Amino acid sequence: MLQCLEGFNHLLGCLVQCFDTKAFKKPRGLEDPEIIARDTVFSVSEVEALYELFKKISSAVIDDGLINKEEFQLALFKTNKKESLFADRVFDLFDTKHNGILGFEEFARALSVFHPNAPIDDKIDCEANGSSYTCRVWHEPFR
Numbered sequence: 001m002l003q004c005l006e007g008f009n010h011l012l013g014c015l016v017q018c019f020d021t022k023a024f025k026k027p028r029g030l031e032d033p034e035i036i037a038r039d040t041v042f043s044v045s046e047v048e049a050l051y052e053l054f055k056k057i058s059s060a061v062i063d064d065g066l067i068n069k070e071e072f073q074l075a076l077f078k079t080n081k082k083e084s085l086f087a088d089r090v091f092d093l094f095d096t097k098h099n100g101i102l103g104f105e106e107f108a109r110a111l112s113v114f115h116p117n118a119p120i121d122d123k124i125d126c127e128a129n130g131s132s133y134t135c136r137v138w139h140e141p142f143r
Helices: 002-018 033-039 044-058 069-077 085-094 104-112
Strands: 125-129 132-136
Touching (some): 033 044, 044 069
16 A cells, blocks of 8 residues: 555656646736836836736736736727727737736836837837838837
């Protein structure tokens, strides 16, 4: 019986190692608003207020500490019932990691470029492509 339990314990240990537990952890809260304030045009108090807004938006559909497209559209239009090309495109601009969800740092960084004190060069990066223009929000990743 003891050998059976040891075997089961070993099997369970192997299974646990197969999974990256970091992928299943809930995102941490606002750890250091000073870092985000330093890397954006927001003040520390604005970062803290922005985090409170982020928490409300990120818990609208799934309370996981992240904003998905449905929650983003709900925050913009107070409905998630219809497809919105505009909401999809804006979400894609915010989603710099291209993983379909927004963490707080992505959210804060993207909103920073819309702040009245943000430098104009940080606001829009446009380039000509034949007969059309492609514009995107430009920013550096957090340090």
